[in-house]
Amino acid sequence: MLGFVVRRLTASLMVILLASLVVFAIFYLGPANPARPVCEASNKQCTPERLAVIEKSMGLDQPVLVAYRDFMKGIVRDRDVVIGQAEYHCDAPCLGVSYGNRLQVTDELKQHIVPTILIAIGGSAVYLTLGVAIGVLAAARRGSVEDRLLVSGSLVVSSIPYYLMCLLAWIYLDLKWGLIDTGYFPIGDNPWKTFTGLLLPCLVLGIASCPGYARYTRGQMVETMGEDYIRAATAKGLSNRVVLFKHTLRAAIVPIVTIFGLDFGILLAGTIFTEKIFDVDGIGKWGLEAISSPQDLPVLTATVMIGAIFIVVSNLLVDIAYGFLDPRVRIG
């Protein structure tokens, strides 16, 4: 078991490092020059000579691997970051200083990650419960009118573009009818306002994603119902309810948990549409702004790294959860 965990952790670390290196390199070597906006922002005219000086000060003249090494060093110890003529002290773990607002990326990250985590937890809780419940009920009544309604209904929901659903919900429920005040209000100030502010984004996210879960759950349930052990459970004299919820769902839930873990990691990496439309300052919106011109390389690298970490960690958690859910793969 220990060997398994160590191996998995090493592999996970490699994936995270590789993802950050690739992103760093793509933007570093890309056509957008981070020094140009800095140069243009100052009052003086941006001459090629000045641009070159700024590039040098920012370390952009160095080979990409050297720059990446400097960037990664900041994670373990403090470093000073120079942007143009200004010099900033960046505390470890340092992910650089934003080219945009010149704040430490690590501090920014800590703020932006909270609403994203809240939306991910809330939204996934909605789609998991709703999707699995619908899927189980449809499977129990498979072939019936209700089953077909559920399946075709879910098709309708999933055929509506997600951003449109977000937009409509926001325009009507918040803007026009004023039923709910959406947005992120810091959890320290007023937790209730935080909850109501994120309720709508979570609901919309949950409802939009639940058809996939409903159909997947239905499929898994129907497949499990054909298993011998389900027939054997019925032959023991158990009630339909026990056979359905205890025996069938218990077996059908395992692959659903796998998919859920992966989806959850992706949500944590940023719910871009949701955050953008409901104006929530999360990782997704932050990263989206960083990629818009002028690009903010430190912020971008940080968002991609945190995304990679979340996805890798959720993969790891899925593997560990598998061991608990399925005694056959339990090791040692």
Place this chain on the structure above:
Amino acid sequence: MTAVSMDRPSGSAGASGPFLEVRDLTVKFPTADGLVHAVSDLSYSVELGKTLGIVGESGSGKSVSSMAVLGLHDRRSARISGSITVDGQEVVGLSENRLRKLRGNQVAMIFQDALAALHPFFRVGDQLAEGYLVHHPKASKRDARKRAIEMLDRVGIPSPSARVDDFPHQFSGGMRQRVMIAMGLINDPSLLIADEPTTALDVTVQAQILDLLQDLQREFNSAIIMITHDLGVIAEMADDVLVMYSGRAVEYGSCKEILSHPEMPYTWGLLSSVPSVDSDVNARMIPIPGTPPSLLSPLPGCAFEPRCSHKDKVGGDLCATQLPELRPGGRGEGHLKRCHLTDPDQIYAAEVLPEIEPDLMEDGR
């Protein structure tokens, strides 16, 4: 081994006849390709303490007919007619609630593949206890667990109190089948339906499991339906034998009768295709030519006619046009056969017996 408490009297009240009686059972499944005639006009009965062996190849309706005894077919997709009475109670058309009281309690089932039939994610003790608790609502979880350990011990699982918390995959194939049997017998059922209980096991384990079933039958005086395609198992276990082909009974009688004086060419075919340990390595096994007919559109005549090598001995095209009745042949009322041949015993003695190695024949006498 600890003795299992036995409060059920042998022979139940209210039934004077056989414990299980199946009359004209017909099971059809509508499919996209048409109506599948899985079982047609099947009748048989089993008394307490007796074993009925049902033989036939895959798709002959063996399992389908016995699943109907427990009402395990999907009500929406299976069309069942005829009558099945368990201890005098009609099962066909019985409500789900009433059926549930029957299942696992009076009638229990053992499945072929214990690995597939035990839930992979639950501990065997919990699976056993669950079956006990559902029919003993007043029992505590502790009682049920005790009972589970008792049953594991009874079916010969070593150190049952340690193994009760294991998962099915931690057992060997034979041990797993014992767990299955323990699960089937936990409520002292009067009828045990064993659907190919030894097919997935190697022969030494197979013999142990059959011995175990016989021991338990003697102790519990239960009726057993043994579904198999293995005539060796039949010879070992059965009092009566029902040979099925294409959803119908083609031969039915006592085990000795059927194995020593079979009167139906399909049964001859089954006997000819059995290999024997002590037979000459050069001796030929004689397979039945062809494949079973489609159950979608039953033939007008005998279902075995296309594969039968003796049909020429019946005059005209009787075999192809007219379904023979299941009726007594030349060996008396107790031996039914579905065949147009008028002198099957002579044909058997003259043509078939010399081909089959003789040891198997001596067994039956």
